[in-house]
Amino acid sequence: MPYISTKTSAKISxxxxxxxxxxxxxxxxxxxxxxxxxLMLSFEDGQRMWFxxxxxxxxxxxxxxxxxxxxxxxxKMTAEICSIYNSELGxxxxxxxxxxxxxxxxxxNDMNF
Numbered sequence: 001m002p003y004i005s006t007k008t009s010a011k012i013s014x015x016x017x018x019x020x021x022x023x024x025x026x027x028x029x030x031x032x033x034x035x036x037x038x039l040m041l042s043f044e045d046g047q048r049m050w051f052x053x054x055x056x057x058x059x060x061x062x063x064x065x066x067x068x069x070x071x072x073x074x075x076k077m078t079a080e081i082c083s084i085y086n087s088e089l090g091x092x093x094x095x096x097x098x099x100x101x102x103x104x105x106x107x108x109n110d111m112n113f
Contacts, residue, residue: 008059012045058095
């Protein structure tokens with residue numbers, strides 16, 4: 001049950017959103033037992049954001065997963081996310097923050113995991 005939310009000052013066209021969806025869908029499998037079939041995504045583009053004292057394109061990506069993962073998976077995922085947003089939206093890798101949250105109770109379909 002991963003969830004990836006994106007806030008960025010860059011504009012995301014419908015075509016780019018589909019590409020991001022596909023690439024993030026593949027990237028989530030970096031984590032053991034995670035895949036696109038349970039992945040939820042949200043995109044907030046065109047946000048007024050300041051980073052490093054200026055308003056050049058930047059992004060804040062929040063990745064939430066059910067359970068716990070080893071540090072190596074977070075490291076790989078951060079590198080992959082930075083590459084995706086750099087190649088697809090032109091956001092420099094040093095202007096992207098990635099935050100992770102581990103959740104141990106996750107509700108779905110009238111029940112909790």
